[in-house]
Amino acid sequence: MTQSQQGEPKRHRSRRSAKQKMRLADVARRAGVSEATASRAINRPELVRPEVRERVARAIQELSYVAHGAARALASDRTHSIGLIVPTLRTAVFAESAEILQQALNRSGYHLIIASSEYDKAREYHEVRALLQHGIDGMVLVGQDHAPELWQLLERSGLPFVTAFQYAGESSYPCIGVDNRQEFYDATRFLINLGHTNIGVLTAETAGNERLAARVAGARDCIGDHGLPKPDVVEVPSTLTDARQGLRRLVERNAHITAVACTNDLMAFGALAECRTLGIDVPGQLSVIGFDDLDIAEHTQPSLTTVRLPLAEQSRRVGEYLLARIEGRDAPSSTRLKASFIVRESTGRPPEPARATVQRSSADAGPLQTPSSKRRARSAAE
Amino acid sequence: MTQSQQGEPKRHRSRRSAKQKMRLADVARRAGVSEATASRAINRPELVRPEVRERVARAIQELSYVAHGAARALASDRTHSIGLIVPTLRTAVFAESAEILQQALNRSGYHLIIASSEYDKAREYHEVRALLQHGIDGMVLVGQDHAPELWQLLERSGLPFVTAFQYAGESSYPCIGVDNRQEFYDATRFLINLGHTNIGVLTAETAGNERLAARVAGARDCIGDHGLPKPDVVEVPSTLTDARQGLRRLVERNAHITAVACTNDLMAFGALAECRTLGIDVPGQLSVIGFDDLDIAEHTQPSLTTVRLPLAEQSRRVGEYLLARIEGRDAPSSTRLKASFIVRESTGRPPEPARATVQRSSADAGPLQTPSSKRRARSAAE
DNA sequence: CAAACATATGAAAGCGTTTGCATTACAAAA
DNA sequence: TTTTGTAATGCAAACGCTTTCATATGTTTG
Known part of the structure; x- marks a missing residue:
């Protein structure tokens, strides 16, 4: 506790407050070594004799x-x-992923600086600039739909980066995530396998949201591939209130609709809520995913059949990838993650007997998994 | 695009990659001024002739x-x-507040570095250390219940900081937030004013969560102040499943319970869900806040009467406070924010006529406000 | 017209670390 | 012994900016 201030060079700008902050020089002096050794004791302990290391500590x-x-950064x-x-x-x-990633990075001595773009490309570009200027060792983006100047900036800077939440193929920028199109394709097939032939799609705005757009495409493709008529796709702003309206529009415009594929849970909750209001029985009259x-x-009534993203794994891999790149190791640049399909109560067979050509079994409907959910799945309208 | 590399001092460590990053010296040379002037043109433009400023830009x-x-930081x-x-x-x-704060700070050229403590004081302490080491100009904490070493570290560092999400009085550390005790006191009074005399409290774990603890205290105090018997308080882990169990316990243990005050919406959703399962009519048989x-x-069924936090205002003020302190200005160190009480469908009069002493009017129940909610409140069991 | 002042600029000293290189201390080999 | 090699340390030069202080250039003013 007794440090004599002798020998300290006068500070040329007197900005230090009364409570002088300790510097490496202070540590070095106290440990009886040079600053260089003190620094090494901290950063490369193996280069320093254990006894000295101990003294520095x-x-x-x-x-x-x-x-x-x-x-240090400089x-x-x-x-x-x-x-x-x-x-x-x-x-x-996103919040959850940020949290997990942050925790993972913390464990490796890194910090996460979060910015949000509000789905605005120009804004996002500025955030990237700002982060670059602040100084970061790596960067994570959501998806690959970004301003060209952003990519340019990123490439020029030589900064390690990854994109997440969407698998974009091998030949793209580094990415780690699920294939949204495929996952929703499979989810839609589940409905078709249940016997549904008239399926509507409810989605939040797809402009500037490639994940949602990919899911819509997946549903369309799946429905097309099974020889069914093009689905009615309703796109609404991303609020529960709008989702409810969307559901109403869907059932009003399509008298024979028996299933609604929602591109996210928010939309699905809105749909469920509106069904309750309209007196539509789910899944008796209408299935919802x-x-x-x-x-x-x-915990909704009925509980919702949906697709679960492997967020923890994604965040973990993102962290691993970035740290590898930062340390000069190289890492697989594209990783495709698989989602799991969670069957709950909101889906069942359509009310009218299905057309014929469609197969009955719901067993082979994509990559099914039964989760640790109390309430079990059911395969038909009870 | 043509910058000649002549005259550049040789770098003593050859870490720069091929794509040489531009430095201030490059800018200065190109603009035909000294580094000092270039720096000033960027940071204190008013000190530089407009024409020069322009050239630097x-x-x-x-x-x-x-x-x-x-x-720059160094x-x-x-x-x-x-x-x-x-x-x-x-x-x-918290996610929303972080987002808003981040946006506010961005506008002032600041960045937000987020860490999470997982409700663990030791972990929180380490996060503070890490942030301090990383270098920050200010810091925001949630509430005032932290490890003593954390406070000590913070005070020693001389770093400007605020606590949010709980008003802790004038004489505390700087804080900006609502008075959770008072707000929940008022919410509980609303129930009492409706005629409820047997009110249960459902809360997530209060250990390490002073906001929740304060709300429980508020409910207890209010109930006590009105001469009613001590409420049954059920505390459960913070999940929907546990919340449902909690509700069940509450109604099983208290045959005559007519209202449940939940210390957060998550608990309330669980309660609502379980009521549905148990066939309890809300608000006919039981009111929930x-x-x-x-x-x-x-959008729940029924929609939930609850308390709305002024998150945007809180984040804005936190930002303002910190920037003021950083710039050496001083700012009011304690700000008490007011929440708003949102009356929706989940509350009504108790089923049996109330005991007598309790007043009927629901009009003077605390700081009521009717929000821009489509569905209006109702004051009695229809 | 000189004095007094304000305004713009530049030179250079830091800011607190890390790290290349030189040096020293010591053990192993000759 | 002397030589050679290796491990541990110290010296001092960056790192890329900001900012103090001194200087130079105008602008008023008495």
Whole structure:
């Protein structure tokens, strides 16, 4: 606790407050070594004799020394922070992913700096600029639909980066995520296998949201591939109120509709709520599926059949990828993750006997998995 | 596009990649001024002749110069980043606040670095340390219930900081938020004013969550102040499934219970869901209130009477406070925000005529406000 | 017209680390 | 012994900016 201030060079700008912050020089002096050795004791302990290492550690402890991040970053060219740009944190899926990623990075001594673009490409570009300027060692983006200048900036900067939440193929920029088109294709097939032939699609705005757009495409493709008529696709703003309206529009315009594929759980909740209001029995008269498996999905009335994203795995892999790249190792640039399909109560056979050509079994409907959900799936309208 | 590399001092460490990053010196040379002037043109434009300012701006543009954050931070002792530590981003209220704060700070040229503590004090302490080391200009914490070492560290560092989500009085550390005790006191009074005399409390774990604890206290106090018997308080883990169990326990243990005050919307949703399962009519047989006003609150069946937090205002004020402190201005250290009470369908008069002493009018029940909610409140069991 | 002042600029000293290179200390080999 | 090699340390030069201080250039003013 007794550090004599002797010998300290006068500070040329007197900005330090009364409580002088300890610097590496203080630690070094106390441990009786040079700054270089003190630095090495911290960063490359294997280069320093155990006894010295020990002394430095003690000095750090006693002086409650905290390294100066900026100085360190300047000298070492490593900021130990990673940037993440999500469309919004208000979406549970992004918030949760951010949280998991942050935890994962923390464990490796990295920090997460989060920015949100509000689904606005120009804004996103500026966020990237700002992050680049702030200084980051790596960056995570959502999807691959970004302003060209953004890509250019990113490539020029030479910064390691990945995109997440959408598998974009081998030949794209590095990406880690599920194939939204395929996953929703499979989900839609589940409905078809149940016997549905008149399926509507309810989606939030797809402009600027490639994930949603891919899901819609998946549903369309699946329905087309099974020789069914083109589905009615209703696109609404991303609120529950709009989702309810969307459901109403869907059932009003399509008298014989028996299933609605919603591109996310929010839409599905809206649909469920509106069905309740309209007196439509789910799944008796109408089957509903969602996408995301939000916490409430299990507790709605009826509970929601939906697609669960492997968020934890995605975040973990994103972290691993980035750290590998930062450390100069290379890593598989494209990873395709698989979602799981969660069958709950909101889906069943259509009310009228199905047309004929369609197969009955619901067993082979894509990559099914029965989750640790209390309420079990049912395969027919009870 | 043509910059000659002549005159450049040889780099003593050859870490720069092929694509040489532009430095301030490059900009200065191109603009025909000294580095000092270039720097000023960027940071204190008013000190530089407009014409020169213009030339520097053009040089920056042409070279697509991006300032080096770490160097800047080292020289100026400003990182332009703010740390935020929340218990978890999985809670919508925190995620939303983080988002709003981040946006607000961005507008002022600051970045938000988010960390989460998972409601663990030790972990939180380490996050603070890590943020301090990384270098931040200010810090936001949730509530005032933190490890003593954390406070100590924070005070020693001299870093500007605020706590949010709970008003802790004038004499506390700087805080900006609502008074959770009072707000829930008022909410409970609303129930009492409706005629309820047997009110249960359902809460998620209060250990390490002073906001929840304060709300429970508010309910207890209110019930006590009205001469009613001590309420049954059920505390469960913070999941919907547990909330449902909690509701069941509450109604099983208290045959005459007519209202349940839930300390957050999650608990309330669970309660509502379980009531549906148990065939309990809400609000016919049981009234339910929540806290937070999550998006779905308006769309549950029945819609949920709850308390809405002024998140946007809170985040805005937090940002303002911090920036003021960083710039050396001082700011009111404690700000008490008011929540709004949102009356929806989940509350009504108790089924049996109330005991007598309790007043009938629901009009003077605290700081009521009728929100822009489509569905209007109703004051009695229809 | 000189004095007094304001305004713009540049030179250079840091900011607190890391790290290339040189040096020292010591053990193993000759 | 002396040589050679290796492991541990120190010196001092960056890292890329900001900012103090001094200087130069105008602009008023008495």
